Amino acid sequence: MPGPSMPPFMTSRGKRAEAPLRGTGAINVNRRSFLGVLGGAVFLAAAPAALTACSPGASAPLATTSGGLAEAVAKLVPSYIPLDLVKPDIPSVKGSTPGFTTLPGTLVKSVKDTPGKGGTYTAMTPAWWAIPPSLPENSYYKAVNAELGTTINFQVNDGNSYADKIQTVLASPKDVPDWVVIPSWNLPPRFGQAAKGIFTDLSEFLAGDKVKKYPNLANIPTASWKLGCFEGGLYGLPYPGALISDAIFYRADLFEQLGVEPPKSADEYLKVAKQLTDPAKNRWGSEDVWNGAQIMHGVVPKWKQVDGKLQNKFETDEYRAALEWTAKLFADGSVHPDAVAGNAQQSKQRFESGASLMASDGVGGWHEALARVLPSNPDFKMLPMDYFAPDGGAPTLFRAQPAAIFSFIKKTEDPAKVEELLALANFIAAPFGTQENRLITSGVEGVHYTKDAQGIPKMTGKGSQEVTSTYAFLVAGPIVNSMVQYPGLVEAQSGWEARQAPHVTEDAFFGMQIEEPTKFASLGKPFNDLAKDIIRGRKSIKDLDSEVASWRSKGGDELRDFYAGFLA
Incomplete structure (x- = not known):
């Protein structure tokens, strides 16, 4: 289904500048819901621009072996060490999205030294908007790369056909770019096995307190990292989601x-x-x-x-x-x-x-x-x-799903390359209110954006053409809500989420990537049409009982046993 049109915006993470936010999710995240989040991201800090959160959708779970999965994942993910660089006007409550009712007048610097070592890398990302110019024509890329001290050459692809592109690229491991963005809804079947063979296990560099070397990455909540774990390793750098999506x-x-x-x-x-x-x-x-x-x-x-x-x-x-x-x-x-x-x-x-x-x-x-x-x-x-x-x-x-999009670093025999890319990721993941975040989300003031009376970045013609969620899709810091261009929205939205937060709980398989055997792929589909029929009076609630019995006999009980193995 085509992605929704997006207003220009500048998000503390994401796409263009002029309309901020990032959404939430109550069940799972699909492309449409993620894009909605993006659409406001100018100020749901760390969010790219433009998808609308609506219906929940399932991303392919990917663990394939049984037993104590949650405990295994806990050993792979980085420690959570929150930063306190810029204080929000509305603080987070139990993981709710903090809010900024005014934009910071002075941006702080979160990365002291140039992170890159002069390397050149390729990165592949999706876009649900016009494809921006490539290097050397893109002045935004030049500006960011200069600050990174490294050249990232982007291969930006149509988001609507991105799943096919991913399949093609992964089929030829030697041609896989150095850094690959994959939304959760585009993860191909048995991706865990592919990840193990093609991408770098980042737990060696980031697990536990190893992440302290990268403070902005350590500032990403633990839950967001969990879905980046596949086949006993940490492979994905996350684009965090909000606590509640619907x-x-x-x-x-x-x-x-x-x-x-x-x-x-x-x-x-x-x-x-x-x-x-x-x-x-x-x-x-x-x-x-x-x-x-x-x-x-x-x-x-x-x-x-x-x-x-x-x-x-x-x-x-x-x-x-x-x-x-x-x-x-x-x-x-x-x-x-x-x-x-x-x-x-x-x-x-x-x-x-x-x-x-x-x-x-x-x-x-x-x-x-x-x-x-x-x-x-x-x-x-x-x-x-x-x-x-x-x-x-x-x-x-x-x-809600704690992350909806991930990036993966191609496997290499040179750990220095991985460390350089993680240093770049640390820069890119700088939180809202920092100089680095403003550069990633909006580019250079006077070139790619100007500021209005409220200090909101407004894209210039060049900015609208060049600044999109490319770097921001590689990794992002925690989201915030800074959509001050809509009077009262920050207070209402952050306040609402804070009131709901005490009632939020995690389901039994929260944060686990579990890939169901393909024979179960269509097992639950009849319930979708049945629900529509019961709701509209075409069938009765008794039909639910017969459908459940059929589900059990056709593999539901076997699927139950399969999932039980991950709780052992």
Whole structure:
């Protein structure tokens, strides 16, 4: 599916400068959700520009041997040694995204000496935007390489066909570039085995306190590194994600006009949705919020431990309850008819126009909506509901994928080359508020960007053409929210995430790369269509029981045993 268009922006990590942020995720991360995060990244520090967080998607898990995987991974990842170079206005709470309501007036320097040793390397990255000029025409590349003390020649490829490119490149190991970016959704089958043969095991250089040599890399939270572990080694440099990726939004401006308070329980949601629905006024209470319903009901991403045994999400009481609740929402006539018909493509448009007043979306979709709507409707206001359990109590929220994109260093017999590339990575991963981060995300002031009255970098024509997420995709520091160009957004978004953070937990297989045998690849697919049918009244909840029985007999119980092996 094509990636969404992206506004120019400058992110403390990522793509162009003019629209900041980085999104979150509640289950898994796919290309679309990641891009949404990017889209605002000018200020979700360390984020590239432009994808919209919406539906969760699965990246291919990649461990292939059983037994104590979590313990093994813990020995491979770097120690977490947070930096305190620039203090946010809204501090992180239990891993939530910190916020900057104003941009730092003075940028600090995080890397004292030139990191490179004069080497020349090739790096391959994806792009969901216009391919920038290459060296020697690209003045942004020249400027960054000069600061790095090393030449990186980028091979930038169309992101929409990047999976094919990765397959082709990995099929010829001798032709693999020195540094390769691979999004999680583009990891090919049995990638762990390929990584072991083609790329460098970085645990020798970074595991535990070895990372102290690279302070900006040590500043990346531990969870983000875990998904870079394959086949007993640490191979991936991460592009960190946020704690929470999805929300149920409501039109706060229209709720206020109508004198309606946002719901605080599952029953209240049904009542409010019905109260708001008025077909004569072309207004419906809700979009299809099946994804949000699963989060609300505490549906586990894939497996739940019950009395020491694994239970698949489709077998859980929470999944059944989420189906029954969503079916009731549809039966009440509170869902927009186009959503009932399965037209998800226009969901954002319906919500933004006021045709529907509550909707599920990725958090990265928030700033994107503001960018689209505020110019023509300055009173537009959308807010995420604080999550609640169905009964109105405290919710159970499963942590989002901690990283959605990785880079890999080609295997070499010369450890000095690896150390040089890691020194470059340490520069590139500089946190928001540093000189290095501003250079990576925006280029050179006066050449690639100017600053407005708020100090927000605004891209020049040259900057818009040359500055994209190339270096930023190689590795990134922790995200922050500094989207000050949208009044009130930083406070609202960082505050919302901080309130949800105490309810976030990790599922049994969080941070593990586990590759399922190919014979199980399509085992769970029937549940997708079944859920749509049950929700729309075409089938009943009893059909779930028969589908679960079929799933078990066709390999579900065998798959359960396979996963249990990783917990031994």
